[in-house]
Amino acid sequence: MRYRMRVFIMMLAAVAAFSGAASAQEPGRTPEKPVVASVPAPDGWKTCPRCQNETDRREANARYKVEGHAFNPRDLSGVWYGDVAAGRFFVNPPAYTPLGKERFEATIGEKNAAGEYLHTKDTSGIGSGAQVNCDPRGWPRLATSNYGFEFIMLPDRVVQFFEQTHTWRTIWTDGRKLPENPPELRWMGWNVGRWDGNTFVVESTGFDDRSWISATQPDGGFPHSDQMRITERWRRVNYGAVEVQITITDPEIYTQPWALPSLQAALNPGAEIWEYFCVPSDFNTFNNDVYLPVATGEKK
Amino acid sequence: MRPSRLSAVAFAVITVALLLGVVASAHHSRAGYDSAPGKLVTNNGVVSSVIWRNPHVFVIWDVKDGSGSLVKWTGELSSPTTMISEGMARDTFKAGDAITATFMPAKAGTPHGLLIKVVRPDGKVVLDLSERRNLLEQ
Numbered sequence: 001m002r003y004r005m006r007v008f009i010m011m012l013a014a015v016a017a018f019s020g021a022a023s024a025q026e027p028g029r030t031p032e033k034p035v036v037a038s039v040p041a042p043d044g045w046k047t048c049p050r051c052q053n054e055t056d057r058r059e060a061n062a063r064y065k066v067e068g069h070a071f072n073p074r075d076l077s078g079v080w081y082g083d084v085a086a087g088r089f090f091v092n093p094p095a096y097t098p099l100g101k102e103r104f105e106a107t108i109g110e111k112n113a114a115g116e117y118l119h120t121k122d123t124s125g126i127g128s129g130a131q132v133n134c135d136p137r138g139w140p141r142l143a144t145s146n147y148g149f150e151f152i153m154l155p156d157r158v159v160q161f162f163e164q165t166h167t168w169r170t171i172w173t174d175g176r177k178l179p180e181n182p183p184e185l186r187w188m189g190w191n192v193g194r195w196d197g198n199t200f201v202v203e204s205t206g207f208d209d210r211s212w213i214s215a216t217q218p219d220g221g222f223p224h225s226d227q228m229r230i231t232e233r234w235r236r237v238n239y240g241a242v243e244v245q246i247t248i249t250d251p252e253i254y255t256q257p258w259a260l261p262s263l264q265a266a267l268n269p270g271a272e273i274w275e276y277f278c279v280p281s282d283f284n285t286f287n288n289d290v291y292l293p294v295a296t297g298e299k300k
Numbered sequence: 301m302r303p304s305r306l307s308a309v310a311f312a313v314i315t316v317a318l319l320l321g322v323v324a325s326a327h328h329s330r331a332g333y334d335s336a337p338g339k340l341v342t343n344n345g346v347v348s349s350v351i352w353r354n355p356h357v358f359v360i361w362d363v364k365d366g367s368g369s370l371v372k373w374t375g376e377l378s379s380p381t382t383m384i385s386e387g388m389a390r391d392t393f394k395a396g397d398a399i400t401a402t403f404m405p406a407k408a409g410t411p412h413g414l415l416i417k418v419v420r421p422d423g424k425v426v427l428d429l430s431e432r433r434n435l436l437e438q
Binding site for chain 1 (some may be wrong): 331332333351353354355356358374376379381382384385386387388389406407408409410412
């Protein structure tokens with residue numbers, strides 16, 4: 001028993017060290033003790049998920065009595081905030097098919113003479129230096145948006161409303177089936193959902209193949225075809241947390257299904273969704289006045 | 301403790317550790333700024349405009365160079381809502397405000413920087429991201 005305890009303590013120490021090392025490389029977005037208070041929302045309004053620092057979130061959780069709060073496992077409604085790096089979520093992709101390899105290589109952008117990436121082909125607005133900005137990110141790329149989303153439960157559908165890019169997807173729950181041959185391809189796909197016990201299972205198809213599953217480092221992105229199918233399993237772990245596991249199947253691009261690790265989002269009772277449109281003119285101004293002069297030394 | 305329980309505990313501990321280490325994804329590369337220690341630049345100027353828009357807020361201020369000419373400097377921050385979490389509001393800076401700005405300079409030598417600290421003439425620190433530069437990656 002003593003030996004096992006020692007093993008356990010050593011494991012804790014190792015994990016703490018690992019966690020510290022990870023933080024040192026890529027520290028979390030907010031420190032334990034913010035130096036300044038965030039800007040409060042106007043009276044009678046709530047702040048946005050992204051506008052809160054860790055102190056705000058802690059205070060809101062206490063104010064709304066999140067810990068130990070009773071909950072209905074079949075009710076996902078609320079504002080949720082996940083702060084998960086895409087690079088830690090879209091991991092361990094299966095091997096590409098020959099077409100997949102070709103499609104991936106086509107996502108790599110231009111480099112300068114020093115071999116540094118300059119003009120990305122990421123047209124979503126995330127990648128500065130793109131010639132086109134604000135194409136929809138689509139699903140599942142929005143899964144790692146760290147600006148929060150809201151689930152709205154309606155009798156015949158669930159709406160997932162994202163602050164970043166101010167967009168939504170509709171998950172139909174009225175029993176309809178996914179179409180075999182969708183009449184249009186969608187950035188957010190065609191989505192249907194059903195309850196399997198207390199797990200909300202979402203299945204999707206009919207995706208526009210111009211979106212990326214996620215960006216890859218240092219450039220490019222994981223491609224998908226219009227044959228991509230996605231299965232998500234959402235589960236409310238407790239009142240304050242929801243978990244999702246996503247599996248992507250696209251035999252044209254990947255040799256096997258791609259099961260992503262589970263991701264958790266936290267309830268943000270003190271927040272409401274604000275407006276973050278991806279505005280092409282704003283993104284182009286940023287590109288021309290800030291990003292490109294810094295990256296290339298030239299102003300467009 | 302049975303091995304299966306030990307594994308379950310190990311799994312839980314590792315999961316928590318991974319969640320603690322998790323960070324947000326950066327929108328835009330900051331490779332163009334010189335983040336080397338000791339390379340921070342500080343100058344004094346007068347704010348001419350603040351672009352409070354997505355994807356990133358930026359502040360423009362005028363600085364007199366050695367020959368007395370005005371140079372427009374551009375300081376990049378993070379998204380408006382991220383800056384709100386850091387206590388900066390849409391009207392924190394106004395045209396005509398005198399500031400002392402400290403920033404990571406653009407490697408390309410253009411008058412651009414990633415803003416780290418801004419102080420008013422009376423010594424009031426308006427913004428100090430020295431300990432939280434990771435915020436600027438978002």
